[in-house]
Every structure is written in C-alpha cells, then in structure tokens.
Amino acid sequence: MSDAIERPAGGAPPWGYASAPESTDVVRLEDRYGLFIGGEFVEPKSGRWFPTISPSTEETLADVAEADATDVARAVDAARDATPAWQALAPAERAKYVFRIARQLQERAREFAVLETMNGGKPIKESRDVDVPLAAAHFFYYAGWADKLEYAFPGRGTPGPVGVAGQIIPWNFPLLMAAWKLAPALAAGNTAVLKPAETTPLTALLLAQVMQEAEIPHGVVNIVTGAGETGAALVDADVDKIAFTGSTEVGKAIQRSTAGSGKRLTLELGGKAANVVFEDAPLDQAVEGVINGIFFNQGHVCCAGSRLLVQEPIFDVLLDKLKDRLQTLRVGDPLDKNTDVGAINSKAQLTKIAELVESGVEEGAEIYQPECDLPERGFWFRPTLFTGVSQSHRIAREEIFGPVLSILTFRTVDEAVEKANNTPYGLSAGIWTEKGSRILHMASRLRAGVVWANTFNRFDPTSPFGGYKESGFGREGGLHGLEPYLTFDGGPR
Amino acid sequence: MTQAAEVSSRTPVGPVATAPEAARIVARATAVDAVGLEGRAASLATRSIKREAKVWGLELAIRCMDLTTLEGTDTTGKIVAMCAKAMRPDPTRSDVPSVGAVCLYPQLVPVAVEQLRGSGVAVASVAGGFPSGLGPLDARLQEVRDVAAMGADEIDIVLNRSLFLGGRYAEAFEELVAAREAAGRAHLKVILETGELGSYDRVRQASMLAMAAGADFIKTSTGKIGVNATLPTALCMMEAARDFHEQTGRKVGIKVAGGVRRAKQSLQYLVLVHETLGPDWMTPERFRIGASSLLNDVLMQLEKERTGHYSGPDYFTID
16 A cells, blocks of 8 residues: 555645735725715815825825815814704614614625725734724614713713814724724714824725715715824814824824813823733733734734733743744735734834834844745834843833834832833733732733733723823723713703 | 654653652643633634645645544444555545554454554554543553554553542553553553543643653543534643643644544644644644544545545545
C-alpha cells in the first residue's frame, strides 16, 4: 500500500488562508454627493467639493460637497422648520420611523459594511460584525423609548425634546457614531444636523438615503459634509444642543465657543486607557483581550487599551505570548474577511502615529514589531509594542490613536490604580483577574467612564459610555444617553 | 517511513513531576475565561481555507485520523473491512493517503495487527476500563499491558474523573504514571472526557495533570457521552499544551474525538492547531482526530476539489 501513502516531500506545506475579499458590487456609489438638507440632496451654496478616498488603495471613491456657514445655516433652518411637526407627532408614530431606520440598516447591512470598510479602511469582519449590527441595535433600542419617555425618568417632570441638535462625529466609527447621535435625538423628538468626519462621509450619506426610504419627515435629519470649518459653523449656528465626539483639542475649542450661549453640550473625547493584567488572570484570554483592546480598528478607538499594565511576576510570560500572537495578526486588504488589522484612516493620521512612535524610540523605550508584508499602496502601520515604557514617556501620556501598545509594569493593587489614573484622560479601563472582589475594588477606584472586567471593547446600546476628566462629559447609550436630549421643564427652549 | 511508524518506534517518556508536585500544578493552573475562549474559537472558525490549502488540509485530516469503531457489536469481519478502508480510503485513487490509525476495543487488536502489518497504519486500542476507567486499578493496568503485548502501537485510556473531580490529584496522577509505564513502547493517549469536567478551568487542569504524567497525547472525549469534542475545549487543551511545551520543552499531541463528522470541522480544528501550536503540530505525530463517519465526508470534499462537483454518498465505500 505504500504507493498510496507516500507524498512528495520538500517545500513548505501550502497551508494558509485564502484571500476572501468581500465583493464591492453591492455598493453603488454616485460620482458626487450633495448636502442632505430638508429631505433631499442639494448642491452646496459654497460651490466647493472635495474628494473622499479609500485609505487602503488611495483611490477616489466620490466627490462630496463642502458645506460653508451658509449651507450649515440652511440645514439648521430646515431642522428648525421640521421641529414643530416632529414634536407634535404621537410618540408611538415617531418610534415607527426610528424602527424603520433600524430595519433598513439590517436590510442593507452588507452594503453598509462594505462601504464603511472602503471609505474608512477598517477590516470587513469588524464593520460586518460590530459597526453595522451595533448601529442598528442603537436605533432599535432608542426607538423603544420614544413612547415611554415619561416613565424613563420618574419624578423629573414631563419630558420634552430640546430642539435642534448639532452633532459632529469622528472618522473611526462613522456609521456607528451617527447612530449613537441620531437614535436618542430622534426618539426624544429632536431634529438633527449631523456632520460626519471629513475623511469618512460616505456611510452617513448612505444613511441619508435610508432616511429617504424610511420617509422620515423632511428636515428632521440633515447631513452636512465638510472639514473642521464646517463643524465650527455648526457649533456657532442656531442649534439648541451640540454633541461632539472627537479629539480633546477640538472638544475644548467647542466648549469655549458654546460657553454662555445656553447651548447644551456633551463631549466624548480622547483616551489613554489602562488595561490592567493581574498575576492570576486567565492569561490566554487576557492576551486576546489586550490584542483586541489595542489593535481593534487599527487602534483608532478613543477607548483603546493603549497602556498595558502588567503585574511584574507575569511580565515575561505575557510579553512572550503577546509577541507570539502579534506574529499571527493579519495586516492587509480590509475587504478580506481574514484581515485582522486594516488601513490607517488617513495619511495625516499615519504621519502622527509614526511621529509618536519615533518619539518612543528616542525616549528610550524598546520597540517590537512583527514581520509582515504591507501593501504598497494605501496607509499602513505595523502592529507595535513598546516595553520599558515609563509614565513620563510621550507614548504613555499622549493618545496615539493607532496600533501602538505601551507596556508598563506594577507590583501592587495600589500601584496599578495610581498608574492607571495618572493620566489627563479617563474614558475606559480594563481589569484582568480571576478575583471578583478585586474587580469591584478596582472598578470603584479607577477614574474611567467604562471599566471592562476580563474583556475589552464591548459595547451595547443599553450601556452608557462616556468619560472623566479630559475624556469629556455626558454619556451616550442607555437612559443616560437619552437624558441630554430631553428637557424636563415642559417643553423646548 | 510513514508518520505512524515513527510514532510507534519512539522511546516513551516519563513523568515531569512527582505526585505532590503534580497536585500543586493542578491547583495553580492558569485560569481560563470561558467567554474569551469561546470568542476566540468562534473567530478562528471563520478563517477561509481554500484550494491547495484545503486539499492539503483534507489530506492531512486523513493522515491524522484515528478511524474508530467502539461498539459492542464489532466483529472480526467489521475490523477486516475497516482496516482495508484505513489503508486505502478511496479504492479508486491511490494518491489519497492512509489514515493515521484504527482505533478499537482490546479483543480485536490481533485482527487489526494482522491486517495492518507493514501498512504504516497504526493500531490503537482503548484500554484501562474504557469508557469509565473505574475498574480495579490492577485490572486496568493489566489491560494496558495486554494490549501493548498484543501489538497495539497506541493506547487510549481515560483519566480517572472520580479521583480528579474529588480533588485527589496526586492519586489520579500516579494512576496515569503507572499506565504510562504499563504501555511500554506504545504511545499513550489520555482521554480527559471533557464533557464531564464541568468547566474550562477543569479542562486545563486535567490537561496539565495528564501531560505532567507523561501522556504522549491528551484527548478530549470517549465519544460515549453527550458532549464530545468542541472547538473551545480543543483550543483550551491546545493552549495548555503550548504552555507545557514552553515550560518543559516537551511537545504533547492533541486528539479531538466525538462529534467530528464533517470535513469542514476537521479544517477548523487544523486552523486552531496551526494558530495555537504552530506548524510543528500539523502532523499525525502530534494531532489526531478520532472519528467513525468523518472519512467519507473528507473524501467527498477532496473529490469535489478535484472535479469541481459533488458525488453522491454511494460513490464512497462505507466500510
């Protein structure tokens, strides 16, 4: 039988993952997109357009209108005009519209996922399994509250909407952030003007088409595209509330310019989260959690676990495991469903990450990067670990917003808490231990809006999310996320 | 020389710890988080294996297969037929490899030894009071010695879950060390019966105990209870084997058994092996799949890869 058994030897076995790219056929892109104002796409008064590209190929996907102050004012007027009828609608009727948006998102989930990946560079497995389903879940969740508002905050008086909400969202979770902003605003009876990020406007514009299909009354949702100036114009426009997610620097500027204006404000800003691994942690799962905590969405996550605090006795073994695991991370075409780490969102962000990593090397931290081929075109950065990091290094203090992990050690629980809190930020933190009492002890002492125990980067529409200190104020998600969109004095301003 | 022959001619190893040390190893085993473990296993199961890699993986699955029959109704005729299938899974194609081993009850070992002589396919026998492992220790050890003497290349025994779950780790360990010694030159696979252990923490502890006692393989299940091999359980055992290798330099094999019926499942297990333990474990020497009905599905998938279309079940022999 030996003839049947022997196989030619020599050469590496052809074991590997076949590229499994998601087809882009499902996405039908227009050549250019106007501003979504009053229920239709209109030409910008500014007369200006800008290209939006795919960061993984650098190809132009479409041209998008750039809204100036006049355009923004037009959008806010449309929202203002739509307000009385939207607020007068029976709450259950309003809920129907929001449910409709949620269902449409599910219907067109694949289209949204592919477009999100094309425009933002994130792996398709994340846009498919996280961004789009969570966005739909937020609309479903808040739709449910629309006709139950008077039961949501007992003893607070009659709830009513705030009015027109100006909402400015970042490029890391373009569709999901739009959902976080729009879902509670609409459910509470507000109208909205949404400004997506300059580099990632396309899924918001696809969402505008969903608004049309769902027959959302004209003007209830308006979407204006543009860069920082457009955002600034929205902040200065005649809106009743500003909700902003983005950098701390811009958040501070917004707070300055809204001060004294009577506009309500919620800010969800940067972070430098500590992921704290204790000696008794489930190590293999902690490794996955640490990897997910920092390399999820290329580290473009405000709550990313960018500082790893490891208890000294397990430092060596954990570091070895992390390095091993880094070797199996697959960096490349984000449309391939096997890809773990996609493209950096923009050239500007790539430059910023490279500059901070350079500073880490210069300040004396030890860098580790796995060997992996990077595509020639597009914006890419190798998953990076730094050891020998101290609290004073820039890579331990500043938000890198990229796939770069700074590893520090600690000896005692007190030292872990002290180091974790020793940052101007306070958005999230992670604790890895088998000891339940230690989880509770740590969670109560960490100054962070979200504390994950034995997991990281988990989100749910029922769970509030937001920061301490320079990570901002106000919460999104859950009842906490509904409150900023409500007044309790009997009506709008 | 074939892989299976290499396996059976290797020198057996002894335990790496004393019984009291083994008890401490179990008590101090690293914790396992069920949610994280299951999440990781599920995400690895979505990796795409296609074309050359798929053909190579399917052929490896055959080479790693312990073609198994463990029924009270097994007869000489049944074993003769199964051995023929084991040596030449697809009579129409000589390029399909033989399976790694046939796995059967002790009484039928001489039949298989006779049938498989010189074929490179190993003879594996269950022993040690399979499937409960709760007979008198002397009788269980004698059974291990007997099947080794009859010419079994590999012996699958069960962990004494009564001792293990009762916290009597040192005694459970000593039983395994004795079984390892009784097996002589035969390869010892220790079945943890993970479906009865109750948690992944326990699976990891049992894995560590068996590896420290000198097991050549740790195996998920007997196939005789409701819950058999699952991806997360196998991943848990692989992570234990990875750490054991890191700590001792010893490479212990993994055998999944029970409920693996589809070619796709076998590829998913291979993905887990490669991601967790690396290419050194992608061989019948360190990875096995115990199955009775998997083979024909693998053959059918291989045929589909070669011809582009599926054949009906009647085109594959059912021995």
